Amino acid sequence: MKKVAILISGGGSNMIKLVESMTGDHPARAVVVASNDPQAGGLQKAAAMGIATLAVDHRPFGKDRAAFEDALQQALAPYQPDIICLAGFMRVLTAGFVQPWAGRMLNIHPSLLPKYKGLHTHARALEAGDSEAGCTVHEVTPALDDGPILGQARVPVLPGDTPDALAARVLVQEHRLYPAVLRRFASGDRTPVLLQGD
Numbered sequence: 001m002k003k004v005a006i007l008i009s010g011g012g013s014n015m016i017k018l019v020e021s022m023t024g025d026h027p028a029r030a031v032v033v034a035s036n037d038p039q040a041g042g043l044q045k046a047a048a049m050g051i052a053t054l055a056v057d058h059r060p061f062g063k064d065r066a067a068f069e070d071a072l073q074q075a076l077a078p079y080q081p082d083i084i085c086l087a088g089f090m091r092v093l094t095a096g097f098v099q100p101w102a103g104r105m106l107n108i109h110p111s112l113l114p115k116y117k118g119l120h121t122h123a124r125a126l127e128a129g130d131s132e133a134g135c136t137v138h139e140v141t142p143a144l145d146d147g148p149i150l151g152q153a154r155v156p157v158l159p160g161d162t163p164d165a166l167a168a169r170v171l172v173q174e175h176r177l178y179p180a181v182l183r184r185f186a187s188g189d190r191t192p193v194l195l196q197g198d
């Protein structure tokens with residue numbers, strides 16, 4: 001049974017879907033939900049589901065990313081995770097944190113990578129006049145929103161779409177995609193999961 005740590009910064013809707021998926025014959029279980037923000041709404045939701053939680057506030061570390069990442073690494077260590085899932089974790093992680101987790105850390109990003117790395121993905125897709133948008137789960141490498149793609153879900157861009165409307169439809173697909181990818185990944189299969197939504 002693989003042990004999974006889930007890192008969040010906000011409300012944690014993807015985290016909830018991941019935790020809920022890891023039951024029965026699933027090859028993994030959530031062991032801890034961690035955040036860089038002690039106020040992240042997802043922490044209480046995880047605790048309510050019976051999952052251990054922890055917060056390492058990044059703010060006291062200022063610009064010292066390495067010190068923050070060391071503290072996060074030490075806080076996670078007692079849970080001995082096999083896999084880390086970034087699920088709306090909004091701190092960029094440097095190579096010092098990422099390298100030891102090579103091949104064992106996943107991220108979900110709200111665009112069809114390699115398009116629109118970084119922020120404001122839905123607004124950028126609309127500005128570009130794209131006919132479709134979506135989300136990607138990928139292995140985390142030191143380069144931002146890079147790394148081997150493990151799954152994508154596509155949705156059509158609809159007439160009159162706003163960034164918020166598109167984000168909401170993509171989020172529905174995130175909630176399908178991430179659990180599907182994690183199940184496959186935790187069983188040792190890296191064949192990409194490809195989904196189509198509406």
Ligand code: GAR
Nearest residue numbers: 010011012013014015088108109110
């Ligand atoms: C999700 O849309 C996720 O794809 C995005 O943040 C949201 C978190 O929502 N992640 C990124 O933008 C990472 N760069 P959630 O807290 O409800 O899961």
